[in-house]
Amino acid sequence: MREYAFFLGCIAPNRYPGAESASYKTAEKLGIKLLDLEGASCCPAPGAFGSIDLNVWYAMAARNLVLAEQMKKDIALICNGCYKSIWEVNHKLKHHKELREGVNEVLKGIDMEFKGTIDVWHLAELFYDPAIVGVQKIRDSVKVPLTGTRIAVHYGCHLMKPRKERHFGTTEHPTWMEEMVAALGAEPVEYRNKMLCCGAGGGVRGYDLVHSLDITNEKMINLMEAKVDALTEVCPFCQLQFDRGQIEIQEKFGVSYNLPVLHYCELLGLAQGMTPQELALDLHGISCEPFLKKVL
Amino acid sequence: MARTKGYPEALEKKLADTRLYEDERHPEFTKTVEKISMTIPHMCYQCGTCTASCPSAPRSSYRIRKFVRRGLLGLEDEALTDPDLWLCTTCYSCTDRCPRDIAPTDVIMAMRNLAFKRDIIPVNFLKTVQAIYTTGHGVPNNDVNRAARKKLGLPADPPTTHGFPKYVKGIQYILDYFELKKNADRIVKEREG
Known part of the structure; x- marks a missing residue:
């Protein structure tokens, strides 16, 4: 059993606890044990903090990284926004001496030092990596195949972009998550402009909600054209934007889509036999019932 | 999409003039x-x-x-x-x-x-700073969510700064080091009274 320090972030534990719960349980069935990262905070939000002062962003993310260094465990996380902060700051501080020294000067005041001894992973990439889990193992863990459902994938931005700094290959038309959806027995569905942003990032959701929802709405239109039963993603902030966002779109634009939005861990949980109650799907803004009826 | 944020008058005038000075x-x-x-x-x-x-x-x-x-x-x-x-x-x-x-x-x-x-910043960015200063989280927990977490067999508060508030001090130290909380409070007060 591989062990990782589980960096929770904010939105998963505080808005979609089912995604958190599903992560522990699904990962365990695939040979990954997620350990508590005691005292971790917000990553902090790359859009908000990065925009205000990048030096604060580096220092705050470094504090979270040091907590895992002290545990001597790599970090696993389930949010693209957290990935941007935690992975990228780890990467930058490891390779940029001046930045690292600046951050350690700050951390000295709280008896911490960034050493650069651990790596950071998104749980989805661990699931996909055949050296760790791999698609075959995911397929073998399925108890309730999601047969007969059409599921679209939203990759989000900060996991794979900027491409040249990351290690995921193409960001124009990736298909690795579709493979992971197919492994659950569902039919992965392509749709127009799949890689378009959800619209929430960079502080835009807070700054200009209508503008940000208009981007989400464009995605929703493209998704409806593809006649999908559900949308899956690996970022609770994207999930919030699509899920609660659909309610806001209805209020602001007068259109309703009622498309269930599930984190990949929630979807995997369902396929591995977890009940909707165990996934707290009732906390979703958009009811998952129509999708669940097809599956269960 | 209709714009919701207006240009300041001075900038509008400037943009109408295409010359570079x-x-x-x-x-x-x-x-x-x-x-x-x-x-x-x-x-x-x-x-x-x-x-x-x-x-x-x-x-x-x-x-x-x-x-x-x-x-x-x-x-x-x-x-x-x-x-x-x-x-x-x-x-x-x-x-x-x-x-x-x-x-x-x-x-x-x-x-x-x-x-x-130069104090040019939308207040929503600063409110995230204020939330993190108090709780360590940009999107903090609430009672509905605490109840849901318990039902799932999770602790009411996650094992983050929520479950271990003693760690919030370190966060406050970092934000104070850069005087970010002070500036955030000042700017929010100026804008919203």
Whole structure:
């Protein structure tokens, strides 16, 4: 059993606890044990903090990284926004001496030092990596195949972009998550402009909600054209934007889509036999019932 | 999409005048932006691939190419006072497609950092700072969620700064080190009374 320090972030534990719960349980069935990262905070939000002062962003993310260094465990996380902060700051501080020294000067005041001894992973990439889990193992863990459902994938931005700094290959038309959806027995569905942003990032959701929802709405239109039963993603902030966002779109634009939005861990949980109650799907803004009826 | 943020009158007038005045250029602005962003806006040849890739461009007057140009020319005031600066969702599509290997997204982030130094910042950014200062979380827990967590067999508060509040001190130290909380409180008070 591989062990990782589980960096929770904010939105998963505080808005979609089912995604958190599903992560522990699904990962365990695939040979990954997620350990508590005691005292971790917000990553902090790359859009908000990065925009205000990048030096604060580096220092705050470094504090979270040091907590895992002290545990001597790599970090696993389930949010693209957290990935941007935690992975990228780890990467930058490891390779940029001046930045690292600046951050350690700050951390000295709280008896911490960034050493650069651990790596950071998104749980989805661990699931996909055949050296760790791999698609075959995911397929073998399925108890309730999601047969007969059409599921679209939203990759989000900060996991794979900027491409040249990351290690995921193409960001124009990736298909690795579709493979992971197919492994659950569902039919992965392509749709127009799949890689378009959800619209929430960079502080835009807070700054200009209508503008940000208009981007989400464009995605929703493209998704409806593809006649999908559900949308899956690996970022609770994207999930919030699509899920609660659909309610806001209805209020602001007068259109309703009622498309269930599930984190990949929630979807995997369902396929591995977890009940909707165990996934707290009732906390979703958009009811998952129509999708669940097809599956269960 | 209708714009919800208005241009300040002075900027509107300035933008109507297409001439470039030498005394409005600040070469050190270009250098500062390049240092903070760790990218190279001076290499831009204005092809416009960035704007064409931008999800915000079709629904607003935000043009990322224009900001890169302002960075290159050192047009500090024009860049920092433009409300469109805050419409970048940081999706990095422009960065992935730039044929000159520039990261326009990081140019925007650097300009936002410099704008904040002049107190130019939307309050929603500062409210995130205030929330994190108090709880360690940008999106804090609430009672409905606590009840749901218990039902799932999870602790009511996650094992983060919520479950272990003694760690909040370290966060407050970092934010105070950069005087961020103080400045956030001051600016929010000025705007909202």
